[in-house]
Amino acid sequence: VTSEAGDSAMLHGFSEYTLGYQRVLKVRPAEATDQLRRCERRSLGVLVPFSCNNVYHMAFHAVPSFEHFLTLRPAAAPPT
Numbered sequence: 001v002t003s004e005a006g007d008s009a010m011l012h013g014f015s016e017y018t019l020g021y022q023r024v025l026k027v028r029p030a031e032a033t034d035q036l037r038r039c040e041r042r043s044l045g046v047l048v049p050f051s052c053n054n055v056y057h058m059a060f061h062a063v064p065s066f067e068h069f070l071t072l073r074p075a076a077a078p079p080t
Contacts, residue, residue: 001027002034016054 003009009027014020030036 001025002030002036002039003027004030004036006030016057 003010007027008029010023011025012021013024013026015022
């Protein structure tokens with residue numbers, strides 16, 4: 001992922017398989033060689049919890065995650 005604002009970041013997620021954090025995504029500042037005009041612009045990105053083997057655990061986190069994500073969207077954005 002590229003940041004036009006010049007930000008750098010490393011996003012981690014918790015794995016129930018390894019009981020630890022794993023790198024999920026790296027954000028790097030944009031470079032002159034990047035062809036950013038071909039990219040869609042978004043003001044907010046969201047990493048969504050994912051569970052592939054524990055439906056109860058996924059459902060447990062779904063409502064609080066959704067409520068928190070609603071607080072992050074711009075006021076003018078329609079609910080989805």
